[in-house]
Amino acid sequence: MRIIKYGDKKIEEIFNARREGLEEAAKAAERILNDVNVSGDEALFEYTKKFDGFELNEKNIRVSWDEINEAYTRVDKEQIIALKYAYGNIEKFHKEQFNRLENWSIETEKGVKITEKVVRVDSAGLYVPGGRASYPSTVLMTSIPAKIAGVKRIVMVSPPPVSPLTLVSADICGVDEIYRVGGVQAIAALSYGTESIPRVDKIVGPGNIYVAAAKGLVQSRGIAGIDMPAGPSEVLIISDKTSNLGFMSADILAQAEHDPNARCCLVFIGNNPDTGERIEKEINAQLKDLNRKEIIKESLKNFILVLVKNVDEAVEFANHYAPEHLEIMAADAEKVVDKINNAGTIFVGSYSLVAAGDYASGANHVLPTSGASRFASELSVRDFLKTISVQTISKDGLKRLKESIETLAEAEGLDAHKKSVDMRFE
Numbered sequence: 522m523r524i525i526k527y528g529d530k531k532i533e534e535i536f537n538a539r540r541e542g543l544e545e546a547a548k549a550a551e552r553i554l555n556d557v558n559v560s561g562d563e564a565l566f567e568y569t570k571k572f573d574g575f576e577l578n579e580k581n582i583r584v585s586w587d588e589i590n591e592a593y594t595r596v597d598k599e600q601i602i603a604l605k606y607a608y609g610n611i612e613k614f615h616k617e618q619f620n621r622l623e624n625w626s627i628e629t630e631k632g633v634k635i636t637e638k639v640v641r642v643d644s645a646g647l648y649v650p651g652g653r654a655s656y657p658s659t660v661l662m663t664s665i666p667a668k669i670a671g672v673k674r675i676v677m678v679s680p681p682p683v684s685p686l687t688l689v690s691a692d693i694c695g696v697d698e699i700y701r702v703g704g705v706q707a708i709a710a711l712s713y714g715t716e717s718i719p720r721v722d723k724i725v726g727p728g729n730i731y732v733a734a735a736k737g738l739v740q741s742r743g744i745a746g747i748d749m750p751a752g753p754s755e756v757l758i759i760s761d762k763t764s765n766l767g768f769m770s771a772d773i774l775a776q777a778e779h780d781p782n783a784r785c786c787l788v789f790i791g792n793n794p795d796t797g798e799r800i801e802k803e804i805n806a807q808l809k810d811l812n813r814k815e816i817i818k819e820s821l822k823n824f825i826l827v828l829v830k831n832v833d834e835a836v837e838f839a840n841h842y843a844p845e846h847l848e849i850m851a852a853d854a855e856k857v858v859d860k861i862n863n864a865g866t867i868f869v870g871s872y873s874l875v876a877a878g879d880y881a882s883g884a885n886h887v888l889p890t891s892g893a894s895r896f897a898s899e900l901s902v903r904d905f906l907k908t909i910s911v912q913t914i915s916k917d918g919l920k921r922l923k924e925s926i927e928t929l930a931e932a933e934g935l936d937a938h939k940k941s942v943d944m945r946f947e
Contacts, residue, residue, distance in 0.1 A: 522821065524797045527829040527838055535825055536842065539755070539784060539891045542730055550705045550735040557709030562716045568706040573652075575681040577702065582717045584683060584699040589692050592685035603881075604690055608661055610883035615666045618902045632918025636911040642746070644674040644719075645905055646711035647696070648726030648736075649687060651680035651703055654779075657690035658879060662886050662900065663726045664694035670905035676700070676721055678707040704728075708735040712745040720745070725900055727751040727887055730782065748904045749889045749897040753782035756875055757844035757864075759835045759857065761790040764850040768871055770803040772848060773824065774817060775876055781819035786842065788827045788835045790851055797826050836860045843892040846875045865894045919945065 525532055556564040562579060569577040593601075626636040647663040650656050660677065667675050677696045679687060680703025691699055700718055702710060708728075714720030724736055725748040733752035740747045756776040760769055773785045789796050804821070808814060829835045836857060839847060843863035851857060854869045861867060865888030866878055879886045887900035914922070923942055930938035 522797060522801055522824045522826055524826045524828065526792070527827055527834045532827070532838075535786070535827075536892065538823070543734065546730045546734040547738065550708075550731050550738055553705040554709045554712070554735060554738060557706055557715065558713045565702055565706050565710055565715055565717070568704065569681065569702055572704055572706075573680050575701070577681065579717055582700055582702060584688060584701060589688050589699075592688040592692075595685040596689050600686060601689060601693075604657060604661070604686075604693060607658065607881040608665065608693060610881055611661050611665050611885070612669070614883035615669050615885075615902050618666070619669050622903070622906065630918055630921050632915035633922065634913045634918075636913075638909045638911050639906055640909060641671040641673075641906050642722045643672070644676065644721040644723075645672045646721040646724040646726075646745075647675065647677045648703075648707060648711075648724060648728050648732060649677055649679040650726075650728055650732075651683065651687070655684035655687055657684070657686045658886065659726060660687060660690040660694055660696070664691070664696050666885065666900065666902040667725075667905045668695055670902045672905050674698070674721070676711065676718070678702050678711060678718075680704060680707075705731050705735040708732060708739060712739040722746060723748075723905065725887065725904060727754070727890075729753065729780070733890075748887065748900050750891060750893040751887055752890045753784065754779045754846075755784040755786070755844055755890055756846040756848065757786040757788060757839055757842055758848040759788045759790070759839060759851050761851040762793070763852045765871055766799060766803050767807075768874070769850060770800060770807055772874055772876075773800075773804060773821075774807055774811060775874075776846070777817040777820035777824070778811065778813040779816075779820075781816055782823075783820045784823045784825075785820070786825045786827065786844070788829055788838055790829055790832060790835050792828050792830065796828065800826065832857060839864070843894040845888045845890045845894065846878070848873070848875065863892075863895050865889050865899055916945070 553568060566577045569575050622639055624636060624638050626634060628634050645667045649659045664675055675696050676698045677691050678700045681701040683701050708724060710718040711721050711724050723746040730752050733750050736747040737750060739745045754776060758769055758772060776785050777783055808817060827838060829838060839861060840863045845865040847864040848868045849857050850871050858867055858869055866884060868874055878884055885900045889897035926942050927939045
């Protein structure tokens with residue numbers, strides 16, 4: 522654990538550290554994207570063998586309905602009940618999002634009517650991480666808003682082997698196609714299409730630094746849309762002397778078990794000299810009983826404790842850090858929320874914890890990371906929708922616009938623009 526006082530020059534290193542390795546990841550991702558674009562399935566199979574140790578071919582790349590049915594026999598009934606309960610809350614939240622979206626119109630000038638038409642994307646690819654853990658909850662979070670938005674074709678990709686619980690979750694959510702392929706090669710297949718996997722219009726879901734880099738590249742090339750930069754997970758906790766030490770430590774460990782690259786940051790209000798020692802002692806005590814010790818220990822090398830003098834400094838730091846998850850366990854937590862502008866999602870009070878949002882509260886757990894919450898939002902129904910402005914202009918309406926159009930067209934040296942208006946009145 523690293524302890525830093527707010528105002529220390531080294532504090533900028535915290536922000537830069539979250540972006541370490543991005544350039545190298547982008548270079549590696551670009552090579553794989555290009556290979557899959559050129560070689561299709563052949564490249565998919567090679568990279569899957571190299572990175573996942575799995576022999577993929579044209580016959581087993583897509584998960585069959587028989588495999589999905591068989592997965593139900595390997596999943597506990599209690600787990601299915603838990604999935605369906607979480608499904609209900611997630612569906613409620615995202616249906617309400619959808620119900621608040623509507624077409625609207627405005628007449629900017631008499632005879633000039635503009636309507637904003639809301640339409641869904643035709644196809645979406647859901648990236649569901651695998652490898653170190655199974656994430657059926659991510660299937661819920663990515664597929665439910667897509668279904669509610671009315672996406673016609675929903676495709677899921679996940680690194681092999683795909684767990685039975687993940688397959689059951691996909692079936693409950695009505696996913697149309699499931700492919701056992703992950704990493705950059707999966708993003709490439711969804712973007713360019715291969716012999717086995719037809720391309721999609723938009724790709725959503727969290728992944729490692731390479732997956733995040735690949736998503737950014739395909740969007741920058743105009744090949745496929747993406748939801749947001751969603752890489753290794755992170756949490757920032759604002760706390761003070763009223764905060765429960767056990768709760769804070771448990772939530773840090775919960776975040777750390779995701780990935781060796783996960784990042785945890787605790788902001789403590791009040792320069793108590795023994796804060797670091799107390800939190801480290803509690804973390805070590807709880808760590809003894811956990812399964813993923815090695816991953817957690819690796820992740821905790823990134824753990825930062827920031828000591829601040831007051832709430833204003835805590836808020837200033839949090840807004841600068843722009844975390845994926847923000848927990849506020851300090852006194853008057855509700856008042857602190859009003860001052861936060863940059864966060865993927867905010868948990869208010871000691872019993873509002875990241876694990877609830879990860880699984881069953883109903884809000885989405887696919888969130889912007891590495892400071893991207895400065896400009897990006899959580900995954901929502903809106904990510905599967907787009908707007909089209911429909912312009913209906915009468916002759917009288919165009920006459921009212923004529924002078925402005927012609928003056929600006931001449932100013933920009935675009936005489937064909939001006940003539941296209943003139944000819945309608947000749």
